[in-house]
Amino acid sequence: MVASRTIIPTVLVLLVMFLASVEVKAMPSFARQTGMPCIACHLQAFGPNLTPFGRNFKLTGYTMSSGNNTKLIPLAAMVQGSFTHTQRGQPGGAADHFGSNNNATMDQASIFYAGRVTSKVGAFVQTTFDGVEGKNLILDNTDIRFADQASSGSQQFVYGISANNSPTVSDLWNTTPAWSLPATSSALAPTPAAGTLIESLAGQVGGVTAYMMWNNLLYVESGGYASLPKNVQQTVNTFDPEQNKIDGGAPYWRVALQHNHQGHYGAIGSFGMRANVNPQRMQGAGTDQYTDFGFDATYQYLANLRHIFELTATYIRENRNMNASMALGLAEKKHSSLDTVRVRAAYTYQQTYSLSLHYGQTSGTADNVIYFSTDPISGSRSGKPNNQAFTAELSYVPFGKTTSTLSTLANVRLAAQYVHYFQFNGGIRNYDGSGRNAAGNDTLFLSGWLAF
Structure with missing residues (x-):
């Protein structure tokens, strides 16, 4: 089984090499709809990071089109494959059917309905096959x-309504959880245990938000989310029996100010949500209360598109009242908090080559019930949620430009990423009680991303 999972990414790499020299008959649906190359919307000609034009395309409901392209069905697809190496292997395997280290895999394959439905209605609907977990199609970002x-x-x-399945998936910036960068990361490397509620609800909830942009300056969005019924989650393959369930509705808000002056684009904003939840879906003991406040900032230098510079920052503060969890023996402390900081600096040359540097940190209240674990690798002997990591990524997008053979047909992104952990699950050395150091989870991640 391990051998077969190694062969698949090899085939994908050969396919990418083939596409680099011949023309394909399919095309990304947004580029096909607008008749524009990918650089119109994306800073590096591919990926979630948007230009001001790309943000406006999303703001106006994915409906912008050119000529007779409104008659085309906006379908697209993508495949992602990767290779993962960690400084220390993971005894027992990085995941089911994988070895302890040096794993190649097809991460995921997705089909999209992405584009115009009517002159005022558009959609971005992603269904994904998870190649690591081997799951059936999942209803992904919608x-x-x-x-x-x-x-x-x-x-x-500009005003509108968004029906979606993840807080912040409707957002226009890459500073909120749904679209935060780096664009890809390894599913076969250890990841920190602690995270805020707003980052963990994707696919588990449904919500509606209303938004407005005034004079291309002030953006306001508000709405609410509720947990999808169990049978619905099972139908779309997002059900997790240990996931917290929102009791009633959870209000969500977003506000931002933006300005673009002679190629200098800047934005600052705030976002957040408040939710009463049943811990691990358990009822009868009341609810826990989570309140997440986020603050973010973006700067893009776009005066000379041969040399693009970016700087982004995000801070999320989560306050928790764990009344129900304490009653159920799932928490040690009634009141706690979690703080997340992310900073990113990037340089992109000719919208083709990019170097991105990321720093991420999570810290908060120690809790020997929530965070303490004796599990090797994923455990924590300190009961602290603290993590610190630095990520460097080099990426290359050969197509998507006006002069590209495949400018509106297909696109490829190749990336090499290295993650170094200064702290992991509350410790630097022997953080899990089984002798593993934080740096043992350092990860080299090579990825290929094909869209068509």
Whole structure:
């Protein structure tokens, strides 16, 4: 089984090499719909990181089109494959059917309905096959929008409604959890245990938000989310029996100010949500209360598109009242908090080559019930949620430019990423009580991403 999973990424690499020299007959649906190359919307000609034009395309509901392209069905697909090496192997295997180290895999394959439905309605709906877990198709990121525009004198408004399945998936910036960078990471490397609620609800919830952009300056969005019924989650393959369940509805908010002056683009904002939850879906002991406050900032230098510079920062503060968890023996302390900081700096040359540097840190209240674990690798002997990591990534996107043979047909992203952990699951050395150091989880991740 391990051998077969190694062969698949090899075939994918050969396919990518083949696409680099011949023309394919399919194309990414957004580029096909607008008739524009990928660089119009994406800073590096491919990936989730958007230009001001790309943000406006999403803001207006994915409906912008060119000529007769409105008659085309907006379908697209993608495949991701990768190789993962960690500084120390993972005895027993990195995942079911994988070895302890040096694993190659097809990470995922997705089909999208992505584009215009009517002149005022558009959709981004992703269904994904998880190649690591071997799961059936999962309903992945989903954002269905109605959008329109209005004016009053010199005042311009874009407004709309988004129905989606993840807090922040409707967001226009890469500073919120759903679209935070780096764009890809290894599913076969150890990952820290602690995380905020707003980062953990993707696919588990359904929500509706209303938004408005005033004079291309002020963005406001608000709405609410509720946990999808168990049978619905099972149908779309997102059910997790240990996932917290929202009791009732959870309000969500987002506000941001943006300005673009002669190629210098900047934005600052805040986002968050508040939720009462049944811990691990257990009822009868009341609820826990989570309140997440996020603050973010973005700067992009776009005056000379041969040399693009970026700087982004995100801070999330989560306050918790663990009343129900304490009653059920699932928490040691009634009141606790978690803080997450992410900073990213990047340079992109000719929207083709990019170097990204990321720093991430999580810290918070120690809890010997929530975080303490004797499990090797994933455990924590300190009961602390603290983590620190630095990530460097080099990426290459050969297509997606105006002069590319495949400018509106297909795109490829190749990346090499290295993650170094200064602290992992609350410790630096022997953090799990079984002799593993944080640096033992350092990861070399090579990935290939093909969209068509």
